Amino acid sequence: xxxxxxxxxxxxxxxxxxxxxxxxxxxxxxxxxxxxxLRGCFADEAAYEAALEGGDELVYxxxxxxxxxxxxxxxxxxxxxxxxxxxxxxxxTKGHYHAxxxxxxxxxxxxxAGGLVLENDEGxxxxxxxxxxxxxxxxxxxxxxxxxxxxxxxxxxxxxPGQAGHDYASIAEDNFRLVVLAGPDGPVVMNRSDLLDPxxxxxIRKAHA
Ligand code: PAN
Ligand code: ZN
Numbered sequence: 349x350x351x352x353x354x355x356x357x358x359x360x361x362x363x364x365x366x367x368x369x370x371x372x373x374x375x376x377x378x379x380x381x382x383x384x385x386l387r388g389c390f391a392d393e394a395a396y397e398a399a400l401e402g403g404d405e406l407v408y409x410x411x412x413x414x415x416x417x418x419x420x421x422x423x424x425x426x427x428x429x430x431x432x433x434x435x436x437x438x439x440x441t442k443g444h445y446h447a448x449x450x451x452x453x454x455x456x457x458x459x460x461a462g463g464l465v466l467e468n469d470e471g472x473x474x475x476x477x478x479x480x481x482x483x484x485x486x487x488x489x490x491x492x493x494x495x496x497x498x499x500x501x502x503x504x505x506x507x508x509p510g511q512a513g514h515d516y517a518s519i520a521e522d523n524f525r526l527v528v529l530a531g532p533d534g535p536v537v538m539n540r541s542d543l544l545d546p547x548x549x550x551x552i553r554k555a556h557a
Pocket of ligand 2 (some may be wrong): 444446453492506508
């Protein structure tokens with residue numbers, strides 16, 4: 349793919365306004381993900397089926413701005429996760445590895461509050477909160493999923509190498525090891541295995557704000 353340059357780049361791509369109120373990049377088209385697109389993502393399957401019966405609600409939208417797949421180019425998108433839960437689990441994105449595993453990404457919070465569930469195949473995992481005006485660095489070879497832990501839409505910009513590509517299948521197979529749930533005093537993070545097999549020793553971590 350030829351390099352986008354100062355001469356070829358459309359002005360609206362050279363300088364783009366983020367509409368934090370509507371959660372859009374004006375001029376770009378959003379892809380919507382509804383509950384029915386997220387089968388297998390939520391821990392509580394009965395709650396998922398019940399939620400689906402109640403209506404196939406919009407969970408999140410992604411608007412891709414520029415996709416510069418030339419060597420050294422960057423792409424970026426605006427994500428908006430709606431407030432809501434399936435059972436106690438907050439609305440989330442599917443999540444993915446980058447097909448080019450080494451490709452890292454920078455997330456910048458635009459409005460609302462949420463965070464990123466991160467993990468790699470070397471056994472590390474973490475929930476990293478992300479609020480408006482904050483930035484989270486997603487290292488290479490790290491699967492990432494966004495969750496909305498607030499009660500208003502959570503929007504953020506993700507910036508990644510244009511050649512990154514998206515690999516959804518590798519993480520979908522076993523799902524993320526961490527789940528983010530509504531607790532009595534705000535979000536709590538648990539291991540999926542503890543949630544599915546509850547015992548008094550299950551590790552519950554408070555998601556620090
Ligand atoms: C983001 C994501 C966005 C939607 O722009 O694409 O949050 O999540 P899914 O792609 O997992 O549905 C990003 O990480 N791009 O690489
Ligand atoms: Zn990504």
